[in-house]
Amino acid sequence: EIKGVESLVNEKIQACIPVSTKVTSLEQGIKEGAVAIFEEKYGEEVRVITIGDFSKELCGGIHVHNTGEIGFFKVISEGSVASGMRRIEAVTSESALEYVQKNEELLAEIEELFGTSRHELAQHIGKLQESIKQKEKECKSLRQKLINLKNKHKEEKTHQINGISVLTKRIEGLSGSELRDLADNLKQTSHSDVIILSTVFNDKVLLVTVVNENLTDRLKAKEIIDEIAPVIGGGGGGRPDFAQAGGTKTDKLDQAVEKGLSFIKERLKK
Known part of the structure; x- marks a missing residue:
């Protein structure tokens, strides 16, 4: 037109x-x-x-x-x-x-x-886009393998709180999407009722909490995040069974996880 x-x-x-x-x-x-x-x-x-x-x-x-x-x-x-x-x-x-x-x-x-004529630019750019997509897939696959290796060799802690199993794990260098993917994976493979994952990525703190759906009437993932997000100087949100937060205070990450455990203890007493 x-x-x-x-x-x-x-x-x-x-x-x-x-x-x-x-x-x-x-x-x-x-x-x-x-x-x-x-x-x-x-x-x-x-x-x-x-x-x-x-x-x-x-x-x-x-x-x-x-x-x-x-x-x-x-x-x-x-x-x-x-x-x-x-x-x-x-x-x-x-x-x-x-x-x-x-x-x-x-x-x-x-x-x-690009070293090509204008008549071939669209085709040339199309090939470059396909090549970039392929490289991105390869990078994602390699990063996933690296995450799996880190996950296997990284020390994790399991806490028993009023009969509830709480898994806490810190793995450095994961992006937000990678941390969420790991949480989904652990949700399927772990026997823990609650999972708290944390990482530092690009000088920012990322936290993810997962709560077994059978437990959400007593404890909600969003409530845990709401409690610990201020400690890392940020905010977050989510659902009763899954929530996440981000912040800038990397030195407060361990303190935030500990506060999350304390919150769970207090909430499960009720």
Whole structure:
């Protein structure tokens, strides 16, 4: 559609259609078929711009005697301004030429950067995207193997609190998604009723808590997170059976876990 608009406007520009301007009342202008934008506020007198038999509208800004003076028309953006109404922004004349020339310069730089012609750029970029996706999959697979190794060799602690088994584990260098994946894995393979996992990643503390669904009437994962998140200088949230938090106080991580254990003890006394 944008190309269609550009083609139509440039066609009318090249036709050098005479442009006439007259001042009349708003009522008379509308009667004559001039197009008005409903969001605009018009006074009692308006300027009616007529471009041959192609266009007639109320406008305050046109300053040419025929369309050929515009030279060249190039759309640079479009977007919605109201329901059923879109706005096109364009440049004309020397500004349009300058816009096209800058785009040509940018395209030439990209051609040189990728070492290919503009006609093959889309295909070349598509191949690069596929290659990046494949490398990302390989990296994710390698990181998962590394996490599994860390998980096997990392010391974990199991606490018995009022007949409830609570597993706490700290593994350095996991992202938020990796820590959540590990929590899901332990939820399936561990026999613990409650799991508290923690890590430091990019100088930030990440915590995940998991509570067995059969226990959530007495203890909720979100309540544990709400209690310990302030200790690490952050916040969090989640569900009764799964919650997470993040913070910046890496030196308070062990203290936060201990506070979580204390909270569980107090809650299970009730």
